[in-house]
Amino acid sequence: MQRRNERFVERLPLVLRRPWQAYLLATVFCLTALAIRTMAESAMPIGYPFVSFFPAVILSSFLFGVRPGIYAGVLCGLLSWYFFIPPRMGFALHPGVLLALGFYSAVVIVDIALIHLMQKANFNLAIERERSRVLAENRELLFHELQHRVSNNLQVVAAMLSLHRRHVDHDLARRALDDASARLALVGRISRALYNPSGEGQNIRAFLTTLTADVLEASGRDDIALTVDAPDALTLEPDIAVSIALIVTEAVNNAIEHGLPHRGGSIHVGLDVSDGTISLNVTDDGKGLPPDFDPGFSQSLGLRISNALAGQLNGRFSLxxxxxxGATARLDLPVRA
Structure with missing residues (x-):
């Protein structure tokens, strides 16, 4: 309702189909003010000839602009002078009348001037709002196009790596190209999914659910049960989403490939917030870690990437x-992340 009233005020003064209609309505306002002043004559003390005419002038200026407002001011002044300034039913001139008319004229001029300045400011405000709306739409369109092109370029690079893999005979090199292609494709999908020109974050539970479902589907495994548990009200900021997604993807892939390589099982992704720390755990019920496993000396590329990304987020990654x-991949972040 308030917004509708603001829109109405910004459209003032009203532009009628025919200009004479504004003057006709201003005349109606003046005659209404005359009738009200006449009916209130018996209840009012002597004097106050203009008391009911100021609203008619203000209303005419407010609705129809300066010229109908000036017309209403002159007409109301003549009506009050003729009917309510002694000697009545005439246009007598003496110092008292001149003083009263001067006071009336000053008030009317100030009222019309203030209304005109206010409407001019409202008009400029409406123009600026429309300009801002157009700029916001252009910005959103450009942002969407940029996001789309970046995502497409990442997908193209991932496809090129997959094509180059066909010409590589070394198994380790082919595996490295596969991993690089999968990571680039993932970043492209995340960039497209995180498109939001306002910069607002998104629900982390929905984000993790969609992400882990994509990773599980890409693995081709249908014998693994994957669950996600995270607070509903927690929001993931866009600037850290890609890093979080890569870490979770590496952890889920590691659980599938190394924890559950030959049998079905379950993977649980849980997120807790306590004591100013966010803890993200990816736990599987697979065969677990080797007895001599030392994460500090591991040569795993995925583990090194996860540690590097956690450091960029001022967090800590551990396995x-x-x-x-089985095994648990744990990411600890400060709660401000």
Missing amino acids: MPSATG
């Missing part, structure tokens, strides 16, 4: 045995 006999 440890889980209580269910």
